[in-house]
Amino acid sequence: MNCTDCLEKLDRYVDRELTDAELNEVRRHLAECPPCEDLYRLQVNLRRVVKVCCDQGVAPEQLRSRLRQILF
Amino acid sequence: MVLVAEHAAETEQQDRFAEEAIGHLDTLYRGALRLTRDPARAEDLVQDTYVRALRYQNSYQVGTNMKAWLFAIMRNLFWDRFKGGRPEDVSLDGDGQFALYDTLRDPSAMPEADVLDRIAAEEVVKAVEQLPELHREVVLLVDVEGFAYKEAAEVLGVPIGTVMSRLHRARRQLQKLLYDYARESGIVHSKGDEA
Numbered sequence: 001m002n003c004t005d006c007l008e009k010l011d012r013y014v015d016r017e018l019t020d021a022e023l024n025e026v027r028r029h030l031a032e033c034p035p036c037e038d039l040y041r042l043q044v045n046l047r048r049v050v051k052v053c054c055d056q057g058v059a060p061e062q063l064r065s066r067l068r069q070i071l072f
Numbered sequence: 073m074v075l076v077a078e079h080a081a082e083t084e085q086q087d088r089f090a091e092e093a094i095g096h097l098d099t100l101y102r103g104a105l106r107l108t109r110d111p112a113r114a115e116d117l118v119q120d121t122y123v124r125a126l127r128y129q130n131s132y133q134v135g136t137n138m139k140a141w142l143f144a145i146m147r148n149l150f151w152d153r154f155k156g157g158r159p160e161d162v163s164l165d166g167d168g169q170f171a172l173y174d175t176l177r178d179p180s181a182m183p184e185a186d187v188l189d190r191i192a193a194e195e196v197v198k199a200v201e202q203l204p205e206l207h208r209e210v211v212l213l214v215d216v217e218g219f220a221y222k223e224a225a226e227v228l229g230v231p232i233g234t235v236m237s238r239l240h241r242a243r244r245q246l247q248k249l250l251y252d253y254a255r256e257s258g259i260v261h262s263k264g265d266e267a
Contacts, residue, residue: 011240015214017221042188046243046250047215049188053196054216059101063115067097067122071090 001029006036014043089129093122096139100146103212107150109201117153121146137223144227147209155205190259191250199249207242214239 006029012018013026030037100121104114124145125132132141188196200211213224214235221239225232254260 011236011243012221015221015239042247043243045186045188046246049191049196050200050211050215050246051218053193054106054200054212055102056193057102057105058098059118060111060115063101063118064094064097066119067094070119070122071094071126072087 001025003029003033003036006030006033007039010036010040010043014040014047086129089132090126092138093125093142096142099139099217100142103143103217104146104150106197106201106208106212106216107147107205108154113154117146117150120149120153124149139217140219140223140227143213143217144229147227150205187254187260188250191254195253196250199246199253202249203242203245207238207245210235210238211242211246 006026009018009022009026013023018026030040097118101114101118104117104121105111108114108117121142125142128145132138200208203211209228210224213219213227214221219227221232221235225235228235251260
């Protein structure tokens with residue numbers, strides 16, 4: 001696998017959307033290619049940071065009460 | 073007596089549906105906030121989502137992914153109400169090609185992985201909210217909610233390839249937005265700045 005192939009699969013690798021065979025190929029390439037490994041680490045961190053930062057906060061209590069009246 | 077029993081069973085089923093649906097409220101509200109970027113609009117959007125879900129609850133198949141079903145209702149409402157129609161009218165996909173490779177050609181455009189941890193949460197949220205809606209909604213579904221590509225494709229009503237290309241572009245935009253912010257706020261210095 002070359003860098004172009006690896007980058008083409010990187011999103012799917014990060015998102016666990018590859019087949020086992022593809023996954024192993026990407027993993028082998030990353031182990032021997034520091035620039036691709038850097039990009040991989042960046043992608044993983046980006047996904048993690050976005051998740052953590054956007055997954056905060058709860059719905060206002062008034063909204064919850066209104067919905068309970070509508071639903072029940 | 074049979075009618076009474078039937079009615080009781082219906083009520084129980086209705087309550088189960090309502091309980092499960094309201095269990096997704098915080099998640100939906102956060103998604104609505106990111107989509108509308110406005111707390112009042114987010115509340116309206118979520119309330120309308122639940123009203124519609126209740127009306128069409130027979131179309132929900134028990135045991136399937138209710139969060140995905142609710143998100144599909146919500147994003148359709150969002151596009152109808154706030155964006156004046158179907159998102160396909162506002163295509164950003166262009167030729168659908170992945171523009172993957174310039175990051176490697178220009179290493180200075182790539183922040184180090186741990187730089188992201190030094191950026192405040194509200195700046196990350198702000199960057200997500202700056203993405204075009206078609207890209208933002210994919211980030212919400214895959215990165216924030218953890219939907220598989222197939223599930224996200226079903227919520228959005230697009231092929232998996234479209235999910236992938238939008239996600240890829242969205243992440244590149246996010247990298248750039250956050251890197252620009254990191255430079256402007258002095259969290260990171262580019263080689264050019266040091267010269």
